[in-house]
Amino acid sequence: MFKAYERTLGAIYGASLRGTVFQAKARHYQDSLAMAQSGENIPRAVYTTLVQEANAGLPTLHRYFKLRSQMLGLKDAGYSDIYVPLAAPAGSYTQAEAEQMTLTALAKPLGADYVSKLAAGFKGQWMHSTPQRGKRSGAYMNGSAYDVHPFLLMSFTGDYESVTTLAHEWGHAMHTVYTARAQPFETSEYATFIAEIPSTANELLLADYMVANAKSKQEKIFALSQELEGLRGTFFRQAMFAEFELAAHQKVENGEAVSGETLSNLYLDLLKRYHGDAQGVVKIDDIYGVEWAYIPHFYNDFYVYQYATCVSAAAYFAEKLGQGDAAARERYFTLLQAGGSDEPYKLVKAAGVDLASPEPYRALVRRMNRVIDELEALNAQK
Numbered sequence: 001m002f003k004a005y006e007r008t009l010g011a012i013y014g015a016s017l018r019g020t021v022f023q024a025k026a027r028h029y030q031d032s033l034a035m036a037q038s039g040e041n042i043p044r045a046v047y048t049t050l051v052q053e054a055n056a057g058l059p060t061l062h063r064y065f066k067l068r069s070q071m072l073g074l075k076d077a078g079y080s081d082i083y084v085p086l087a088a089p090a091g092s093y094t095q096a097e098a099e100q101m102t103l104t105a106l107a108k109p110l111g112a113d114y115v116s117k118l119a120a121g122f123k124g125q126w127m128h129s130t131p132q133r134g135k136r137s138g139a140y141m142n143g144s145a146y147d148v149h150p151f152l153l154m155s156f157t158g159d160y161e162s163v164t165t166l167a168h169e170w171g172h173a174m175h176t177v178y179t180a181r182a183q184p185f186e187t188s189e190y191a192t193f194i195a196e197i198p199s200t201a202n203e204l205l206l207a208d209y210m211v212a213n214a215k216s217k218q219e220k221i222f223a224l225s226q227e228l229e230g231l232r233g234t235f236f237r238q239a240m241f242a243e244f245e246l247a248a249h250q251k252v253e254n255g256e257a258v259s260g261e262t263l264s265n266l267y268l269d270l271l272k273r274y275h276g277d278a279q280g281v282v283k284i285d286d287i288y289g290v291e292w293a294y295i296p297h298f299y300n301d302f303y304v305y306q307y308a309t310c311v312s313a314a315a316y317f318a319e320k321l322g323q324g325d326a327a328a329r330e331r332y333f334t335l336l337q338a339g340g341s342d343e344p345y346k347l348v349k350a351a352g353v354d355l356a357s358p359e360p361y362r363a364l365v366r367r368m369n370r371v372i373d374e375l376e377a378l379n380a381q382k
Contacts (some may be wrong), residue, residue: 002290005260009293010260020301032249036302041190041343045356047242050308054239055273060365061236064228064372069281071379077282079275082232086375087222090215092227095129095166102167105209106202110322111329117177118170126173127152129166139165145166146185150176155373159224167206171199175336182337192303193344196310197317198336203230204318204367217378224375231368234311235361240274242305245298264289305381313353314365320352328352 020032029035033047069077071086093101099122101104107115121127126149135155143150150173156162175198178190207227214220244267251258251266268289275282299303335351347357353360 002287005295006260006264006290008260009290010258010263013248013263013293013298014252014258014260016299017248017258021249021252031253033246033302040193040345042193042345043356046309046345047246047302047305049356049358050239050305050312050361051243053248053358053365054236054243054308056358057236057361057365057368058274058276060368060372061232061274062279062281064232064368065276065281065338067372067376067379071199076138076280079271079282079284079288080284082275085222086225087218089160089222090219093160093163095156098156098163098166101163101209102170102202102206105167105206108324109205109318109329114174114333121149121170121173121177124149126150127154127169129154129156131155131157141169141172141176143173143180146188147180160222164203164206164226164230167202168199171202174198178333178336180337183339183341187341188339190339191219192306193309193346194335194338194348196307197313197348199232200311200314201317201321203333204314205321206323208318211374217381221375221378223372224378227297227373228368228371231311231315231364231371235364235368236274236302236306238308239293241297242302242308244270244292245302245304248298249301260290260293263292267292309355309360312360312364313355314362315367316353317351319363319367 020035024030024032024035027035029038033044037044037047064076065082067085068082068084069075072081072084074081084355103115103119106117106118128308132155136153137155139152139154141150141152152169154162154169154175155163156166175190175195179190204227207223207230210223211220211227214223223299247266247270248258248263251262256262268284268286271291272278272284275284277284292298317332318329321332331351335347338347338350341347342350348355
């Protein structure tokens with residue numbers, strides 16, 4: 001039954017790959033990646049540098065996995081073990097507490113104007129957050145009606161993830177507020193390439209606050225480990241997906257036959273490399289090679305890499321904002337107000353972050369190493 005599933009999904013995704021490759025050839029693009037990035041004129045180097053730097057940063061990812069195994073007392077960690085929490089959450093939060101923590105966390109790095117606008121949004125009931133039967137799952141910000149305040153949808157349940165989700169989604173909302181104030185309708189819509197930067201920056205700045213204000217060792221361990229999981233999932237996992245997508249398309253472009261088994265073998269090799277299977281860091285059983293078939297984003301060609309580029313830019317900005325860099329803050333707000341006034345890569349670069357260069361990805365790895373340092377120090381305490 002498993003092999004039948006793999007064959008069926010391989011045929012479906014293989015057909016999708018062949019369709020994309022056909023369109024790229026018919027339209028005389030260099031390849032599928034060039035076609036996907038042509039609409040917003042994203043340089044190829046953004047994609048290739050991301051993959052290159054993610055691989056260069058694997059020692060940091062493996063360092064995190066080794067620390068997890070040590071803290072959990074595992075001699076041989078498996079793939080499922082990376083999802084085991086390192087500490088119990090501190091407790092639950094009310095929505096009012098989450099909103100106040102977000103305001104306090106962002107006050108110093110982003111300033112009074114940002115916080116006053118955010119507070120007005122909280123008070124203005126721009127969000128439906130009550131869990132209820134039949135409500136759509138997930139969290140979303142809708143800012144598509146120009147010159148009307150954005151509206152958010154989420155279910156606030158009081159856990160730590162609800163707090164970080166609230167900060168994230170309101171990062172989208174404030175991006176829309178600043179863009180709508182600065183741009184006419186025609187250039188008010190910002191690209192996906194930029195969209196996750198302000199939201200993820202909010203998350204990272206909130207994480208700094210939660211760690212700094214933890215009331216106990218266990219609470220601090222939980223906050224640090226949650227941040228590391230976010231960085232792992234948003235940067236390394238999405239970069240691995242990007243590497244898989246590129247390799248899968250290249251197989252078709254090279255005239256190779258692609259089946260479910262071919263895709264599973266390709267994905268398994270990446271899983272093992274990213275998780276340090278050969279080095280004894282995390283053991284990846286062969287059965288996990290079919291995980292590619294559970295990821296619907298692959299049918300939206302060359303999309304997921306933008307999560308990794310955005311969190312890298314956010315890490316760069318969070319580093320500068322946390323240091324009180326006034327020039328970096330000014331450039332950051334220029335980006336928030338830019339909307340779609342130019343090509344997205346150029347807008348981010350003008351704000352001081354060249355996503356075709358290694359630096360933003362190295363900023364993320366630096367942040368991850370710093371968080372691991374803190375977690376190691378706490379773990380060493382008696």
